[in-house]
Amino acid sequence: xxxxxxxxxxxxxxxxxxxxxxxxxxxxxxxxxxxxxxxxxxxxxxxxxxxxxxxxxxxxxxxxxxxxxxxxxxxxxxxxxxxxxxxxxxxxxxxxxxxxxxxxxxxxxxxxxxxxxxxxxxxxxxxxxxxxxxxxxxxxxxxxxxxxxxxxxxxxxxxxxxxxxxxxxxxxxxxxxxxxxxxxxxxxxxxxxxxxxxxxxxxxxxxxxxxxxxxxxxxxxxxxxxxxxxxxxxxxxxxxxxxxxxxxxxxxxxxxxxxxxxxxxxxxxxxxxxxxxxxxxxxxxxxxxxxxxxxxxxxxxxxxxxxxxxxxxxxxxxxxxxxxxxxxxxxxxxxxxxxxxxxxxxxxxxxxxxxxxxxxxxxxxxxxxxxxxxxxxxxxxxxxxxxxxxxxxxxxxxxxxxxxxxxxxxxxxxxxxxxxxxxxxxxxxxxxxxxxxxxxxxxxxxxxxxxxxxxxx
Numbered sequence: 001x002x003x004x005x006x007x008x009x010x011x012x013x014x015x016x017x018x019x020x021x022x023x024x025x026x027x028x029x030x031x032x033x034x035x036x037x038x039x040x041x042x043x044x045x046x047x048x049x050x051x052x053x054x055x056x057x058x059x060x061x062x063x064x065x066x067x068x069x070x071x072x073x074x075x076x077x078x079x080x081x082x083x084x085x086x087x088x089x090x091x092x093x094x095x096x097x098x099x100x101x102x103x104x105x106x107x108x109x110x111x112x113x114x115x116x117x118x119x120x121x122x123x124x125x126x127x128x129x130x131x132x133x134x135x136x137x138x139x140x141x142x143x144x145x146x147x148x149x150x151x152x153x154x155x156x157x158x159x160x161x162x163x164x165x166x167x168x169x170x171x172x173x174x175x176x177x178x179x180x181x182x183x184x185x186x187x188x189x190x191x192x193x194x195x196x197x198x199x200x201x202x203x204x205x206x207x208x209x210x211x212x213x214x215x216x217x218x219x220x221x222x223x224x225x226x227x228x229x230x231x232x233x234x235x236x237x238x239x240x241x242x243x244x245x246x247x248x249x250x251x252x253x254x255x256x257x258x259x260x261x262x263x264x265x266x267x268x269x270x271x272x273x274x275x276x277x278x279x280x281x282x283x284x285x286x287x288x289x290x291x292x293x294x295x296x297x298x299x300x301x302x303x304x305x306x307x308x309x310x311x312x313x314x315x316x317x318x319x320x321x322x323x324x325x326x327x328x329x330x331x332x333x334x335x336x337x338x339x340x341x342x343x344x345x346x347x348x349x350x351x352x353x354x355x356x357x358x359x360x361x362x363x364x365x366x367x368x369x370x371x372x373x374x375x376x377x378x379x380x381x382x383x384x385x386x387x388x389x390x391x392x393x394x395x396x397x398x399x400x401x402x403x404x405x406x407x408x409x410x411x412x413x414x415x416x417x418x419x420x421x422x423x424x425x426x427x428x429x430x431x432x433x434x435x436x437x438x439x440x441x442x443x444x445x446x447x448x449x450x451x452x453x454x455x456x457x
Contacts, residue, residue, distance in 0.1 A: 086126075151186060170382055186334070239275065260452060323400070
């Protein structure tokens with residue numbers, strides 16, 4: 001997963017307050033075009049009336065009126081502007097988006113909205129090829145961590161004053177901050193994503209508040225012979241490991257110095273803490289893909305899982321489950337996972353920019369957000385939704401909303417992306433390979449520094 005820490009929300013809104021909220025002036029006045037074109041025939045008819053006198057008006061009609069009407073009737077309606085969206089949604093999320101698109105097209109014939117679903121990894125590659133040639137989408141739905149790379153490569157464009165304070169005020173602040181790159185805002189947020197603790201309520205009666213409590217309960221459910229363990233998640237993946245790293249005070253990327261920090265003391269302590277779950281507590285198996293984690297939870301082979309909101313749609317209906325905030329680490333600090341802001345971005349080659357902005361505003365409206373939450377099971381970015389007791393008191397939504405306040409926004413800088421692969425390799429060696437942590441992260445730092453040096457050339 002190529003999903004990292006960002007400047008404070010307060011500092012962003014200090015800058016955002018200087019922007020002027022500009023309402024989009026639509027250029028899609030379909031009917032006006034027809035009236036303008038029929039003006040000349042009407043003027044000629046009026047002139048003819050002055051010459052023919054009463055004969056032309058014997059039935060109360062101006063001469064030329066029938067011709068003008070016929071001219072207008074023959075006029076073809078203006079061709080609707082086409083707006084294409086690329087996304088990687090599946091299942092409930094895709095169904096919710098499709099419903100929004102159908103509702104839009106039914107009411108807005110002047111803008112034809114279509115969507116193309118592309119696999120997550122393939123979408124990134126297709127954008128790099130299609131957009132520079134003018135063959136890509138007008139709007140893109142994706143996680144915010146690619147903003148730096150896409151902006152550098154000229155694939156997306158900033159929203160400028162259109163995304164003013166009034167428009168941004170409808171969103172949770174922490175979902176806006178990650179969309180700012182080099183003092184410009186790219187995109188509007190749809191939803192946020194963060195890890196929480198999922199647990200099987202038939203196997204566990206109370207959610208643990210600390211890793212110590214989790215370990216004690218998890219050990220009761222371990223049976224290697226039967227393929228049963230106490231905790232399941234992709235521990236050697238930087239995204240899933242970040243909660244531990246942040247709990248020990250670490251960061252992969254320093255936003256101020258623009259330096260990578262892979263071999264910090266925090267990296268070593270965090271990785272060693274997770275390794276103990278595998279080697280000492282023996283509650284964590286190795287080599288878990290997302291598919292295996294889902295299968296284990298659905299089959300009742302694990303009581304605890306660290307996962308995000310997408311996991312909800314993967315849980316079998318027969319499983320009784322609930323969620324809780326991430327527990328505290330062995331050092332007493334809360335596990336603080338990454339916060340991802342999923343947003344709608346405007347292509348640098350958008351063929352109908354004004355129409356695309358109208359659609360962008362619609363997809364991120366409060367009304368659209370409510371449908372995406374109810375049907376798409378998304379943790380939406382719109383603050384107003386959480387003012388409704390129906391949603392604010394829902395235990396699942398309440399947990400994710402609370403975790404969002406404790407999460408660390410991922411960096412969208414180009415440099416930050418260079419850390420993921422070497423850090424993943426180091427985690428695998430330390431947690432499951434028994435390699436010394438200091439040595440492994442030092443090697444990861446060297447690899448990342450070499451990639452950074454190439455980037456700066």
